[in-house]
Amino acid sequence: MAKAEEMADGSLRDKMGQGPLGMSAGPDPDEYSKCVHCGFCLEVCPTYQQLSDENQSPRGRVFLIKQVAEGALPLEAAEGPVFACLDCRACETVCPSGVPVGHLIEMSRGQIRAAQKGSRKSAWREQLMLRGLFTHPERLRAAGGLLRFYQVSGLRRAARAVGVLKVLPAHLREIEAGLPVVPRRHHTPLPLPVPGGERPGASGPVRVALLTGCVMDVLFSDVNEATARVIARNHMSVTVPEGQVCCGALHVHAGDREAARDLARRNIDEFLGSQADYIVTNSAGCGAAMKEYGDLLKDDPAYHARAETFSGRVRDISELLVEQGFDPPQATLDRQVTYHDACHLCHAQHIRKQPRQLLAAIDGVSVVEMNDSERCCGSAGIYNLTHPEMARQLLQRKVEDIPQEADAVIMGNPGCMIQIRAGLTGSGRETPVLHTVQLLDMAYRRELSGEHRSERQT
Ligand code: SF4
Numbered sequence: 001m002a003k004a005e006e007m008a009d010g011s012l013r014d015k016m017g018q019g020p021l022g023m024s025a026g027p028d029p030d031e032y033s034k035c036v037h038c039g040f041c042l043e044v045c046p047t048y049q050q051l052s053d054e055n056q057s058p059r060g061r062v063f064l065i066k067q068v069a070e071g072a073l074p075l076e077a078a079e080g081p082v083f084a085c086l087d088c089r090a091c092e093t094v095c096p097s098g099v100p101v102g103h104l105i106e107m108s109r110g111q112i113r114a115a116q117k118g119s120r121k122s123a124w125r126e127q128l129m130l131r132g133l134f135t136h137p138e139r140l141r142a143a144g145g146l147l148r149f150y151q152v153s154g155l156r157r158a159a160r161a162v163g164v165l166k167v168l169p170a171h172l173r174e175i176e177a178g179l180p181v182v183p184r185r186h187h188t189p190l191p192l193p194v195p196g197g198e199r200p201g202a203s204g205p206v207r208v209a210l211l212t213g214c215v216m217d218v219l220f221s222d223v224n225e226a227t228a229r230v231i232a233r234n235h236m237s238v239t240v241p242e243g244q245v246c247c248g249a250l251h252v253h254a255g256d257r258e259a260a261r262d263l264a265r266r267n268i269d270e271f272l273g274s275q276a277d278y279i280v281t282n283s284a285g286c287g288a289a290m291k292e293y294g295d296l297l298k299d300d301p302a303y304h305a306r307a308e309t310f311s312g313r314v315r316d317i318s319e320l321l322v323e324q325g326f327d328p329p330q331a332t333l334d335r336q337v338t339y340h341d342a343c344h345l346c347h348a349q350h351i352r353k354q355p356r357q358l359l360a361a362i363d364g365v366s367v368v369e370m371n372d373s374e375r376c377c378g379s380a381g382i383y384n385l386t387h388p389e390m391a392r393q394l395l396q397r398k399v400e401d402i403p404q405e406a407d408a409v410i411m412g413n414p415g416c417m418i419q420i421r422a423g424l425t426g427s428g429r430e431t432p433v434l435h436t437v438q439l440l441d442m443a444y445r446r447e448l449s450g451e452h453r454s455e456r457q458t
């Protein structure tokens, strides 16, 4: 037996699940074989930029994945580089061969975690967060309530004054400092009135079902409220299916494809049952994951066709508005803003123009482009918890790239909002971080209140 085969023989590969439902199939040879080793991807890869290490580049990771799949290396050889990847998919944008690096990384992670089931020491923390918290909306809301109490009751101020927070690792202190104050939940009465009548679709008025998400629902329920108002303002009816759950994106990124499939099935039942024409999200990560439900459930005969139907109806909020046509707000906001391209909007969903079109439609708003706006901010799901040092380096670069003259930073993903807010706070800058739809909603609300004049004139 060749040495490489011996290594592979005693490795985790033996314990891998290789079947359909709930099991972990490995990366597809048709996908990794597309790599021609040209290296075009190296210079856009954030981890390679920081480390100059081939193993921490897209080309290096694809090579390791191939070597493991072909039995030339044990599964453990790929673990470090595969999990140090941000899954930002910047490499896919420039790859001339169309290598789906993000999908290869996710499949490889699923394979590694399936093989390690129950044997990894640090697994309990991820499990607690991913399976114990994110899969239970009521627990998440309860956690959000506790966080709000801590933030507004004076406890946070007291904890900072006596220095209790110093016991936390530096990266958790930074995240704590950057967390927005959990908004009070308003429970918008639905359906919202649709001013000017409903937009007709092929089978009557256009119906939108909104994913409120897990993180969005707790930390950014104000953004969800703004999203619902903006959809209604643009002549579409909006519902929020009650039985919806987390989209599973965090689980896919962490290699827990089994939990992600369970969540996907629950969402498919819930959203397709709502009869909506479109399933809309304001979170780039959720949108990218839901557009890939068809792939996630490709080996599930009971759900595959419905998963494809579901994915075909998913739209990011900016995509929906541009596709359906939107009314430019009849009000002025005098703002100079900058825009950060969330990886899972620009690289995963190829949505770059639409958010900028929305911003350009607001009278008085100008956009000053930031340098390298498509480079990852280091948030990447739970990456800032699992790889805090790399996340911090990337955040520092992002904050340095935010133009000083911008009076707000706009983006379309909650993870980026938390991360960039933490970075700005940490560097003493008070520039607000807003979701694209929040700025649009501000203009519509101004229009509604009859304040058509310039913001600075009032
Ligand atoms: S750009 Fe694509 S083909 Fe070229 S090395 Fe990177 S992954 Fe391989």
Ligand code: SF4
Binding pocket: 044, 045, 046, 047, 048, 056, 057, 058, 061, 084, 085, 086, 087, 088, 089, 090, 091, 092, 101, 102
């Ligand atoms: S997904 Fe991002 S971090 Fe991972 S290899 Fe590609 S560019 Fe690098």
